[in-house]
Amino acid sequence: MRRIAGLCSVRCPWRVLLPRSRNPGRASAKVHSLASRSTSGKLSEDTVTKAVRDALEGVSEIELTVTGRRTGRQISRPVWFVQEDESIFLVPITGSDSQWYRNVRQTPMIQVSSNGMALSTSATPITDADRVDHVVDMFREKYGADQVEAHYPKHDVAVQVSLM
Structure with a gap:
């Protein structure tokens, strides 16, 4: 069992789930509100997954933190x-030439943050052309084909991040 702000949590494939706040009292309140949804005082996997999904609701961008392959420093952007089912998908702007994508290939543990919640998990590079095309099509639906073509000149890879 992992401890999150003094509460027991279920075993899950995530390394850490932390509320992101500069105000420690507010962070504790967020964790407490998650725990209070569970009858046993433990954070169930469903509760945590729902909290992450709620944090992603209506959001157009998230903060991605990767580990630099040369420096070992945490780099955020x-x-x-x-989002599809229990995964989110990312497309590097410059495809396989993107620095953050290269960092993910070297160290697949990443952190994604949105609306005060942060999830540390592993990322899986996608190189299969059909799967990448599917992800890019989802990007076109969400952001508009003109925006995707303007901002993503090369889409030869994508990255899958599991929320489970």
Whole structure:
């Protein structure tokens, strides 16, 4: 069992789920509100997944934090995403030449943040052309074909991030 702000949580594939706040009292309140939804005082996997999905609701970009492959430093940047089932998908702007994509290939543990919630999990690069095309099509539906073509000149890879 992992401890989150003094509460027990279920075992899950995530390394850490933390509310992001500069105000410690507010962070504790957020974790407490998650725990109070569970009858046992433990954070169930469904509760945590729902909290992450709620944090992504109506959001057009999230903060992605990767580990630099040369420096080992944490590097953050805003990225667009799409969600399908229990995963979110990212497309690097310059495709496989993108620095954050290269960092993910070296160290697949990433953190995504939105609306005060942060999720540390592993990312899976997608290189299969059909799967990448599917992800890019989802980007076109969400952001508009003209915006995707203007901002994503090369789409030869994508990244899948599991929310489960």
